Amino acid sequence: MTVPVPKAELHLHIEGTLEPEAALACAARNGVELPFASADALRAAYSFTDLASFLDLYYALMAVLRTERDFTELADAYLARAAAQGVRHAEIFFDPQAHLARGVALATVLDGLGAALAAAPARHGITTRLIMCFLRDRPAAEALEVFEAARPWFGTLVTGVGLDSAEVGNPPAPFAEVFGRARDAGLRRVAHAGEEGPPAYVREVLDVLGAERVDHGIRSLEDPELVARLVRERVPLTVCPLSNVRLRCVPDLAAHPLPRMLDAGLLVTVNSDDPSYFGGYIEDNYAALGLDDETSRLLAANSFRAAFLPEDERAAHLRAVAAHRFG
Numbered sequence: 011m012t013v014p015v016p017k018a019e020l021h022l023h024i025e026g027t028l029e030p031e032a033a034l035a036c037a038a039r040n041g042v043e044l045p046f047a048s049a050d051a052l053r054a055a056y057s058f059t060d061l062a063s064f065l066d067l068y069y070a071l072m073a074v075l076r077t078e079r080d081f082t083e084l085a086d087a088y089l090a091r092a093a094a095q096g097v098r099h100a101e102i103f104f105d106p107q108a109h110l111a112r113g114v115a116l117a118t119v120l121d122g123l124g125a126a127l128a129a130a131p132a133r134h135g136i137t138t139r140l141i142m143c144f145l146r147d148r149p150a151a152e153a154l155e156v157f158e159a160a161r162p163w164f165g166t167l168v169t170g171v172g173l174d175s176a177e178v179g180n181p182p183a184p185f186a187e188v189f190g191r192a193r194d195a196g197l198r199r200v201a202h203a204g205e206e207g208p209p210a211y212v213r214e215v216l217d218v219l220g221a222e223r224v225d226h227g228i229r230s231l232e233d234p235e236l237v238a239r240l241v242r243e244r245v246p247l248t249v250c251p252l253s254n255v256r257l258r259c260v261p262d263l264a265a266h267p268l269p270r271m272l273d274a275g276l277l278v279t280v281n282s283d284d285p286s287y288f289g290g291y292i293e294d295n296y297a298a299l300g301l302d303d304e305t306s307r308l309l310a311a312n313s314f315r316a317a318f319l320p321e322d323e324r325a326a327h328l329r330a331v332a333a334h335r336f337g
């Protein structure tokens with residue numbers, strides 16, 4: 011059996027790791043009715059035409075997550091799968107507004123996730139960060155409210171903010187205030203842009219939100235000046251190939267822009283986004299691209315270069331990547 015290269019996962023929505031079997035078990039335990047009789051029936055619904063069609067199911071299925079235990083088990087199951095695929099460090103997104111809107115308290119979500127993350131180094135050999143994402147299709151005032159409510163967890167559990175959900179027609183600029191407060195609070199900043207939306211949104215997350223990484227960013231290639239800037243400024247892009255195909259942002263894997271992004275000199279990483287919905291975890295994304303070993307090594311090294319890690323830990327991970335033997 012080949013040993014997967016050590017790597018960091020930097021673009022992973024914890025709610026997108028909810029496997030059909032786990033969703034049904036959680037629903038039964040919590041007395042939540044789902045319109046799916048079996049895991050296979052649920053899996054059959056995982057056929058998407060675009061980001062919006064995925065988000066509809068993604069938000070609907072969250073209804074099963076109600077207790078601290080649900081969030082702990084969700085995160086622990088992800089960490090176990092990630093460890094088996096070589097992940098040594100994971101920067102995990104969550105969507106607080108999607109839970110608050112269903113009447114699940116922030117403390118339930120954060121204490122639940124926090125328990126799994128605290129146990130992760132000893133249990134799975136994975137260090138973690140937790141990044142709180144704002145929903146760009148909800149009012150910016152709501153993002154400010156949830157930001158303030160989460161302050162007790164800043165620095166200890168929540169160490170970054172992000173921006174996600176339906177991109178087209180929802181430009182980043184209205185979230186300047188909350189990203190400014192995040193910077194002032196010492197939090198790291200990332201944002202989805204250029205997944206379905208135009209290159210202008212990628213510029214906007216850099217210039218207006220002060221984003222330190224761009225999630226997806228694949229449409230940047232349409233704008234050579236933007237590409238030159240991303241290369242010059244070494245802005246990491248967290249690319250998710252299986253997601254891009256499943257959401258029809260690209261027609262198929264053969265047409266995926268990742269090789270062109272690498273050729274352009276971009277600091278690209280490979281990630282799984284919502285692995286339960288898109289047909290694979292991180293190593294499955296590496297494998298789907300049919301990469302040669304040295305390209306896999308480069309992408310793994312990039313994942314640690316782009317991670318929010320202290321320099322000594324980064325250097326240790328990079329040494330492990332350099333020493334890795336592909337079987």
Ligand SMILES: Nc1ncnc2[nH]cnc12
Nearest residue numbers: 023174175176202283284
């Ligand atoms: N791929 C994606 N794009 C935007 N928002 C998301 N939320 C979960 N997955 C997402």
Ligand SMILES: [Zn+2]
Nearest residue numbers: 023174225283
């Ligand atoms: Zn995403």
